[in-house]
Amino acid sequence: MSIDREALLQGNRRTLAKAITLTESKLDSHRQEAQLLLESLLPHTGNSIRIGITGIPGVGKSTFIEAFGLYLIKQGKKVAVLAVDPSSPITGGSILGDKTRMEVLSQQENAFIRPSPSGGALGGVAQKTRESMLLCEAAGYDVILVETVGVGQSEYEVASMVDFFLVLMLPNAGDELQGIKKGILELADAIVINKADGSARAMADQARQHYNNALSILHHNHFWQPRVLLCSAMENKNIDVIWEMVTQYHQCSLDAGVFHPKRARQNQEWMWRLVHELINRSLSHDPHAKAVCDAMQNKVNAGQTTPYIAAHRIVESLRQI
């Protein structure tokens, strides 16, 4: 599977799609080829704003992304939409699986939409999405939107690979509280209350107040106080204000000298996570080491040994692989 590197750098969408498919392949030879390609493309990456977008089903994520993406394209941007949905291989694709979603956006020449990859390889869905993001940047995309359903671990992963993390909410704060994962508000650089139109407007104002209170308790960050905005993706209202906020954030984080350090830190953390994932794989693939791990877990659970002693035994078994 050979990729025309020049065509990719010139923004050819078919080549981009093919390159992403290569990174998603389960064949080791393809993985290696993909990594060499990625390494060679690194000097051409990083020139985008990476925005994570999450929200529970029903919040209007696709309508929002369509409206937001079309707005950005009108501003002369090239927009890529990637999805992280660890559940999709099982449920048949709860996000981006339906081809009728984002119908207008998907027809734009300056838009590129890619559904969620399936997991399995080292680093899982998150690793593949990171790679897709780099490939999109190499192909000249200015804004990368990474969509995730806000009901699992995926929002943490997405927050750890983007510059700006946006949480979509419904106007009715009471009803949807049950669906929000504990901790998700911690990750938010902004909360956008969607469907703030018609009779829901007053409720949306209340919800805004509510989330503003919550955020004022949670966050303190020397250069950015997370904001709560209202919008109606359906009626195309306030979409421009949201983009303005993102560009403000970008400027603030550049001025504060934290934009590039944050990306560097994300890469470092990701590298170490892969190191430990590789080691966990070694431990579970080697029959002797796996037996030691199982035995130690059982002994710790049964109160027969301490985690300290158990950890030493596991590391000894790793040395013998």
Added chain:
Amino acid sequence: MSIDREALLQGNRRTLAKAITLTESKLDSHRQEAQLLLESLLPHTGNSIRIGITGIPGVGKSTFIEAFGLYLIKQGKKVAVLAVDPSSPITGGSILGDKTRMEVLSQQENAFIRPSPSGGALGGVAQKTRESMLLCEAAGYDVILVETVGVGQSEYEVASMVDFFLVLMLPNAGDELQGIKKGILELADAIVINKADGSARAMADQARQHYNNALSILHHNHFWQPRVLLCSAMENKNIDVIWEMVTQYHQCSLDAGVFHPKRARQNQEWMWRLVHELINRSLSHDPHAKAVCDAMQNKVNAGQTTPYIAAHRIVESLRQI
């Protein structure tokens, strides 16, 4: 250094103190001895309620712990107070360092107070506090209070070793928001607003409302909704209500079948954290592996290689140790 195991099991405080000193020793031979002792004592551990208590300096932690501890002793309990304060070796001991603190409590026969250990060994201060906790349990202590300053990573560590995590706050919600670490409210099983006495009472009621709102957004847990209580440790008010809440929590989590599974999970997570810490130590102690790690971090930072490729190189270097 030999420990009289029987004396420890009978609750001799000098033996307990000596055993804790053994676990804190920097000598490898002492560490090994301590681990064997701990392993042999495991059948006698686990019979306490472990309560983590955090709050910024000035919130009245020692006054609260003294009042709470004395109340528990009156109920016939044996109470141990341990401190986790990673900063104490540097600052000269910001908590529990002052001998005049908890003066009345420290004179009780059924109280045992131990200041923060210093870090350095595998697992750091948290590891030593976990070990002290087990030793106190073996010595018959019913309630273990683990105190931490709420300004670092230590509250996460404490939350991961206790059954119940209590966050102390001041009545003036506005003033002390800056001091609370983002995320700390996430960990709370209860927020207790201390110093809710005299003219601060009205403010405390407001703060209570405020935190109740915040917690209702953050948490959902099938057996426990975190509570916000007022108290005055100085005037000894509502201390009984706080203990009643903790026993309710204990009963609820037993009934829901989550009490022991939570402890088992804490042990498992701790074991794996030690495994990865041991591996990180190997990597940093071996000159070749360390050189590879440094080179890979630099290459990732400079955009010369991908985290994926870098992680593979690091794991290869580990194999050669």
